[in-house]
Amino acid sequence: MGISVFLSHRKALPLVLALTLSVALPAAPVSAQVSPFTQSLAIAAAEDEAIAAFYARRNYSPVWTTAGAAERRNVFLAALTRAGDHGLPVQRYDAAALSQAFLAAQTEGDRGRLEVRMTRAFLDYAQDLHSGVLNPKKVDPGLVRDVHRRADDEVLAALEAEDLAGFLAGLAPQSPSYAQLIKARIGLESVIASGTWGEPAGSSALKPGASGDGVVALRDRLVAMGYLARSATREYDASLQRAVQAFQLAHGLEPDGIADADTLAEINTPPEERLKSILVALERERWINMDRGRRHVWVNLPDFTARIMDDGKETFVTRAVIGKNVPDQRTPEFSDEMELMVINPSWSVPRSITTKEYLPLLKKNPNAAGHLQIVDRNGRVVSRGNVNFGKYTAANFPYAMRQPPSDGNALGLVKFLFPNQWNIYLHDTPSKSLFEHEVRAYSHGCIRLGQPFEFAYALLEKQSAAPVDEFQRILNTGSEQGVKLNDHVPVHIVYFTAYPGAKGQMNYRRDIYGRDAAIYQALRAAGVAQGDQQG
Template sequence: MNFIHGNTRRLLMVAGLVLAVGHTPAAAQDAGQTAFRMAVAESALHQDEITAFYRSNGYSAIWVGDAPEHVARRAALINALSSAHLHGLPTGAYVVEGLLALMKNARTPRELGAVEAALSLAFVRYARDVQSGVLHPSEIDDGLVRPVAVRPASEHLSAMLADDDGAYVAQLAPRSSQYRALMKQKLVLQELIRHGGWGPTVPDGKYERGASGAGVLKLRDRLVAMGFMKPTASPVYDDAMVAAVQAFQRAHGLEPDGVAGQGTVAEINRSPADRLKSVIVALERERWLPADRGERHVLVNQADFSAKIVDHGRVTFQTRAVIGKNTHDRRSPEFSDQMEHMVINPSWHVPRSIITKEYLPKLRANPNAVRHLEITDRRGRRVDRGAVDFNQFSANSFPFAMRQPPGQSNALGLVKFMFPNKYNIYLHDTPQKSLFAREVRAFSHGCIRLAQPFEFAYALLARQEEDPKAFFHRILNTGKETKVDLDQPVPVHLIYRTAYIGPKGDVQYRRDVYGRDAKIWDALQKAGVVLPDVQG
């Protein structure tokens, strides 16, 4: 509100002239109302939703007037627009100075109508930006298939018209604890940048226990500046530094071996400005998510290579995950859906794209290739490989399906978790357990592989089975493909977050393995988002 206090009361009260028409002759009053309405309609000419709203309510003013509610709404809006940078929004988009000038200079009903329309236009844009995001995800990357709920302008305007104290404006931003914590981290980073950041970077190299020299000193000083170790005069890579490096590695998704190798040094040398970009992108991403995530939901953070079950805001189960390989046709998409069932002892019905791109060339060279897969016709009957000339088929004309029966070596492992979607993405077990030991785990065709799929199943079944482990293994031991419905579907959110706040309030950063956040940041910059207090 300091921004408002710096202006005169007349600045906020000037629109009260509209209500003064009641003290003029009827003819003049009617003329004034007509001029006001025409100005509103003309000023919002190309904004059909806004003009329709005003037509439907007889051009009742939201902002222009000298009643307490008009003053409160104007103050709340101008305060929100002038504070938009706190949310990482493009502050220049709301032309606050221009709005203030319009309000200050408005005298006639026509000018006041222009003020009314201008404030509504700015309000609707701000409301959508802060609630649903500045960008349209699908326009940024084809893996961002998440639809974003955008409230109609009429709903925002109606809510504001019914609001007597301007509180609605303050309720527009996401209410999640993650969003609030990210906003705090944004302020922390901005303050850090203003005071010079984390100091000199660390020279390239490999640093480990017992090492010394100038590089070790710079590593020590940077870890101290980052808050991962207490100040010390020791010039040696000692136990304290090992512990500090491990803490840094855990906070950045690196293998916590206590050795500052090439990957760890690269992350240590990332600037506060780079981290600030990640936080601003994370705020935008948070605005894209559904406001209601579900009291119980599954959260897969692709950048963290993890899958979690969250109950009432608390992580109750977590496991490592493998995501899609970093190629155009394999990257895991981002969207939300409802997990409806699991399949124990699943068959793998090979996706058409994999059949034609990977297996058809092998079958052309050798009809006995990939013998672990059954080839079936349209009726599901098994095809005799020896009776088929696979060279006659192209990717478009190949008439068969392929299936891998249940078993230990099945590509889906022994259980899969289904939330039916047009992208054919689901969570599943895998026989390739060694991949979970890797630091970067992007190897699949797009589906999410789980390191602890059985335990994940027990956690899901715990709400509907007295002994979920025994229930699961009783079915597993039959070796038969069995569908198990979840009594209560569980929302699943496939996200990608390179900056997020951990359960203990600790900030966590991850590498941009798909390069998606870099694209989002570029798009935010083009939309007018800037790094505050960052030169160059």
């Protein structure tokens, strides 16, 4: 007869004090005092501690299955129909099945179970949209980010507030990037449905002055992708060169205007692959759905850059070198706060580098790596001649190694500290030539800056009337000295292979560590699919 009959004839339901949520309801006299609705609701809710506590506090009164709850139901079900826009697993909530369940409910028991089913879907959707579908630490060892999830009871409390629509609207990240990623997702799905990027441009390298069918194919592809106005010419002219340069800039390639093998590989990347990057980027945005700080440092690993952001605007950017693409040297992803810069730093060689790289050399030649000091547990410099390196292993080597301040110090002349358990920080480097490379993954995990002095000036300008003079005065002493930042600066080490530029255009980068591929597979396993829509 449908649930509407129950909603229009429902009477107050007695609550039995002996009713518990952690065990099956007792039979006979107690169950006789409990309505079928309350009994089925309590049993279904007992599977989730937070939901059970929520209904117990409400004396098992419903929030979804009364005649007066129609607006609340409609608001929530309407939100679920848009779950696919966010790249969420729509079948986890399944708005269509929930709507059908309301039509199919025949008994008070059906209604009680449906009440909990709606609440379970609400909790899943709210947490997924706010904080992400996945636990990043379970996907890749380099994803050490702490995700800020709301407490379940806090989320459920929103069901008792008047403005449910406002609560739902505020769950997703409010950053401009998130909205632009959603727009890009919709656009790519339209491209995939219509095939409007057309045929690939071929694989033969082309450069200005070329002509023929290969140039036409390249031109047609760039026209379809929005980088070039439509034209019938077969020549690799100045307009095509500018279009190739614009494409290269948007994809992290050297903007020389030559369609070489790397550029053509990116041009020929199908929209389905770009959509994967967008879906992963949406999930990553949800992982950092928090106050990022009015001023913060943003290090995007696949972009090989470090930026200072002030009130949402980029105020400084420099090239960066990141960790090598080997298991124990990839730069991890996390957020922390920069507290200190050290000018003329010494370098305390990490234990792993000391034992894996230098100890074998010292066994062969005690004078190897002569630019480094051998220090004991008390920090005192030890003469190499007094150490029998041959008797030690990586496990029992009792010494550390340190490089004193100098122009050739591995950390260069300044480092920026945000203390963390992975010993990751930003620093200068004497190896300046590496910043000229397109792919800059060479470090042991720390982030080297192409313009470290300018980065320091930008940080100090908030607390010094003469930041350049202050920095240079300390630098000229040649002595190691720390400078505390009066206001700590949040640092976000992120990994976006898809992100919008300043004017909203999408930028794409290569998945250098393979993390996006792992995240995408985990999203697929969780039920996220390309083109997911909920009717």
